Amino acid sequence: MGYRRLDKHILKAIFHRWIESQSISRIHREEGFDRKTIRSYIELFEAKGLRPGLQMPDEDLDCVLQELLPKNTRGRNKRELLAPYREELLRLVNPDASSGDPESPAERPAEVVRPKTAYLILVEKYRLEVSYETFKLYAREIGLTAQSKRAPTRLESPPGQETQIDYGTVGTLVDHHNGKARRVYAFAAKLSCSRLPFIQFTYTQNKESWMESNIAMVEFYGGVTECLLIDNLKSGVLKPDLWDPQINRGYAEFAEHYRTFIDTARVGKATDKAKIERLIPQARELFRRLKAIHPTWSLDELNRQALLWCRQEYGRAVHGTTGIAPMSLFEEQEQSLLKSLPPVRFEVPRYKPVKVHPDRFFTFEHKRYAMPENCRGQSFIARESGGILRVFDASYRLIRSYPVTEQRVCWLPGDFPKSREALMQGAYPRYLLSRARTLGPAAERLIDGI
Incomplete structure (x- = not known):
């Protein structure tokens, strides 16, 4: 039977049934409370001097019953620590619900994050000693709890078999080279067996950036899986096709260099690569969390912290599906099954x-x-x-x-007549003199005088 909270009205009903000389079993059937609970309250009634047949004014009876009710309300000391940051929490998670002036630069909301990311921001920013369970209770009180979504279908792979790769937009960042705010993307990868992630933030999604991130990924893992499952983005796939996709030539050379194969997901079928789809929102929350805590960091500094997050915070936490920390599963089962990297690093063409x-x-x-x-x-x-x-x-x-x-x-020798080559090299006068010498001294003096 599920838990039922005992209030004054229920306790009063039990009391009236008791003074009417109803048995404990009947009170149990009518009120639905355990016999032991009913017996314990009858003993409390008797300790207060109450007995069957006794007549009491309702006001006095209410006072007695109020004293007998369980004092099982939880303390709010820890939740009170979060109260001064209520407006900041609302600006981080739900700017529309904030009471601040949206036109004020100080009150202008930052990029929206999820409730758990907002909790991590407050804990690290203000050094709060508040558990996540306490934060969830406070979040429910002020309406921060996000709605749950249906999880995508999971397809399991053996160790060393597959890496899922995708791009996702995560926000904007001021480029230290030109001082302008630029859009930032997350190159995200995840080993399908161990779930160990790799995240690298970039400013572009062009072919060169795509391949550089792939190289950084295989170096992070220290090896490469049998195949790479990618989306049909232009940086990797020129023409999507279910049976014969046309792979970017440079990316095909990358795959040949590292002895792996490229597999593409079906167009519009995110469930083909559900594991990496789940990582994109987490990469977005990580970027916004790091940016909120370290607003002056460059992209390189954010990337170094992202790799620490992959190895330690995410990598050492128990995964909800496998029941094992991704880094532990990687080290125990998958790392030894990855293909070794070639001695020469691939040079991006x-x-x-x-x-x-x-x-x-x-x-x-x-x-x-x-x-x-x-x-x-x-x-x-x-x-x-x-x-x-x-x-x-x-x-x-x-x-x-x-x-x-x-x-x-x-140009190569022989591409053009000698006269044109001399003209392109800026040596046309010397060419004319050499031709004049073949005609005689008079021609040479004439050309030399010009």
């Missing part, structure tokens, strides 16, 4: 589509490169990595390569 102009040059990173005569007007794919620029056709057949130097105009 830069790909760019280029078109050869009528003068037989194309432009890449503000420099001009020459192509053979039969390439005028055609489109190619330029790839720069390791100080080498390579040019491929549509079927990735190598056409030409150049070393990347400070020279802004590059």
Whole structure:
């Protein structure tokens, strides 16, 4: 039977049944309280001098029964510690409910966080000694409790089998390089077996940033799983398809370098990667929590703290599904099954589509490169990595390569007539003199005089 709170009206009903000489069993059936509880109150009635058949005014009876009621109300000392921060809690979790002036810069709400994150902010910011259970009681009183949501379907994987990866927007941060507020994204990954996460905050989601974060991820884990399950974002997938997705060429090279495979989730099917979907809101709350506590930190400082959170706070807490801390499960079962990293770190390539102009040059990173005569007007794919620029056709057949130097105009010997090469090199006068010498001394003197 569930717990029932005993109030004055119920106790009065038990008293009246007792003075009417009803048995304890009948009172139990009618009022629904345990026989031991009823017997203990009858003993209290008798200790107060009450007995069956006794007549008492209602006012006196109420006073006696009030004294007999259990004093089981909880103390509020700890919850009172949170009362001075009520408005700050409302601004953090529910700015619309705050009584402050929303136009005032001091009262302007920060980015909204969840109640548990607000609790962590207050505890760390003001050094409060308040348990999370006490905070939850106070949160219910002022209406901070968030509504529960249905959890996504979980698909379990063996150790070393799969890593789920995704991006999520987490907020804004002032870039220390230009002083402007920029949008911040979280590159998030999670091992499907141990649930050990990896989080890196970035300003962009371009291909280079995507691959740099993937490299940082495998170095954080100290190995790589059999496959990487990703969303159909443009940085990783050029053309989504259920059976034959077209993977970004640079990302495909990354997978080949680390001997792993790329698997893509179905378009619009978040449950295919439910584990990482759950991590995105947690990464967002972590970013806003760190930003609230350390508002002057740079992105690099936030990332260092995020890795500590992955290893210690999240990694050492017991996971609700597995019943084991992610870091412990990783160290005991999954770490040894990851593929080892190659001795050479993958260098992120830069790909760019280029078109050869009528003068037989194309432009890449503000420099001009020459192509053979039969390439005028055609489109190619330029790839720069390791100080080498390579040019491929549509079927990735190598056409030409150049070393990347400070020279802004590059060509190979024999690409152009000698007269044009001399003109491009600024040595056209010397070229004319050399041609005049072949015609005789008079021609040489004429050209030299010019």
